[in-house]
Amino acid sequence: MNDQMMKAVLFDRYGGPEELYVGRVPRPEPAHGEVLVKVHAFSVNGGELSARAGRIRLLTGRKFPQRVGLDFTGEVAALGAGVTRLAAGDRVWGVMGRTSGFGSAAEYVSVPAERVGLVPDGLDLVEAASLPVATTAVTALRDKAGLRPGERLLVRGAAGGVGNAAVQLGRVYGAEVTGLARAANLDFVRGLGAHEAVDHRSVRPADLGRFDVILDTVGTDLRTFRGLLNPGGRMVAIAFDLEKVVSSLGYIAASAVHGRSRVRFFSGNPTQALLDDLGRHVIDKELSPAVDTVFSLEETAAAHRALEAGGVQGKYVVSVVDVDEGVGAASGDQPRSR
Template sequence: MRAARYDRYGPPEVLYATTVPRPVAGPGEVLVRVHGSSVNGGETKARAGGIKVITGFRFPQAIGMDFAGEVAGVGAGVDVVAPGDRVWGFLGRTTRGAAAEYVVVRPGLLARAPEGVDLVEASALPGVGTTVITALRDKARLQAGERLLVRGASGGLGSVAVQLGKAFGAHVTALASRANLDFVRELGADEAVDYRTPLGELGTYDVVLDTFGDRPWAWRRLAGPNGRMVAVAFRGVADVAYLAAAPLLPGRPLRFFSGNPGHALFADLTRYVESGAIRPVVDTVHPLERIADAHRALEAGGVRGKHVISLR
């Protein structure tokens, strides 16, 4: 099968498409024919060597974490899905390799994909969609009528957060570049604000969702008297240290989590898509052979939704 690999840490150019043995579903496993896989910030950091303590020094390494496709086969003991079923899911917190024509995954890490959505486009959602559901519904407990600020509103996470915030009945303020203000309004934002606006001019909010990740101590101040902030990204060591210490510090609640979605969360995401609350937002679809272009474009910024890799 075709798959993306890299033989050393470095810039996007280290990525290449190659041919590797097709995996086989063992007992309790599902073989999925991948139609699409998205490009995530954590993967670009891994490819660049930013998390070597996790990814190690054995090469070649695979890339890609979430996927959408069709069941191609099941191992012994699997009866929750069958060949031909449309599914989407996640390989696991520390497993990569979804940028390939086939993947083997445990049933608990996938769910039925939404009907009426192309599977390549659908692949834009599993990772970011489940992260935003966890952030807004489970961590922040966003309520109808509350004021939500989304930082990084035009990106993969932010574009879903704007949509889900509106579906929950919140008043959504979206921070984005000037070029993307109309875009986030089209997603449903009640207000679209240039991200360069000084923090002191932004007011206060019931929920602050930070998808960018730097200076959480500064953004935390925008949470109002009963406000809370959820950070779903980080940029540097100082940011991580602050997030780790935040539960012990006075001030508004600040929550940070590492996504590890399972079947129930993917099934919730399917229901949100089928209800019309969320739709996939795709910046560009890249063939596997141009995966380096996708990584390069994500790192350049200014993304509208997700870059996805087509395996069809």
């Protein structure tokens, strides 16, 4: 039995960011087919904010302490039996996966090797932590929507983690991209490559025109935005209305079956192949990391608070390693901004 301990971000009851604290838990050992990763950084995602607040407690249950952290970058520390593709010291990134749940906000994480990919050479591991979530944008636009050159694409939440990647990839796939975001983020969205950036608070949806594909990262007013689709249009939703969970999910389910313009809903669960696709986009300079601010592990609660406040440009990233440990460490006691 492994009696080595590590730091991890925990919470003992549902609530606000103030419930988060850095505690000590047993360091995992890699099982058969798993890889142990020394975590260098992870990003903060909307889904874990909802989990921490107890909005999805039917899924997360009432057993505490619970953990946070969905994605990660780091270095391979050890291999479980049967893993031959990777080697100790490899720089990797990945996502915990649906069966593993949250938990990457820690010094080490053990995950199935199929959930891990190699980070492109030269990419800083802290900056790289903003990108695993971009696999959701790849799946949404390429695989679910089948976005084609010349089509008109609308991205709701265009300045966020998935949204900023979708804007960049929409251009790569040859679409005409419109991004909806806060007024303060419009220049950022244009800099990502959007043909048009619109303040979502200053325009009625009906005035935006018609679209062939809509990627919705917000989850509210899905019926309204679905009405903007051209005949044969496709809408992909990666969020639902947390204030109206039952009706929102019911609408998504019904629209996936009925009507010409269906809503596709999915949650990201990338494999090595998809992470490798992501790496190729980075190597080809088609996708760049977008890091708003870097926090230390002890500042994870502040990162959650910042994401809840809104206005993020890209991703909030938490650096786990200390300054003297090398790759991609945050410096000082203050968050590092772009």
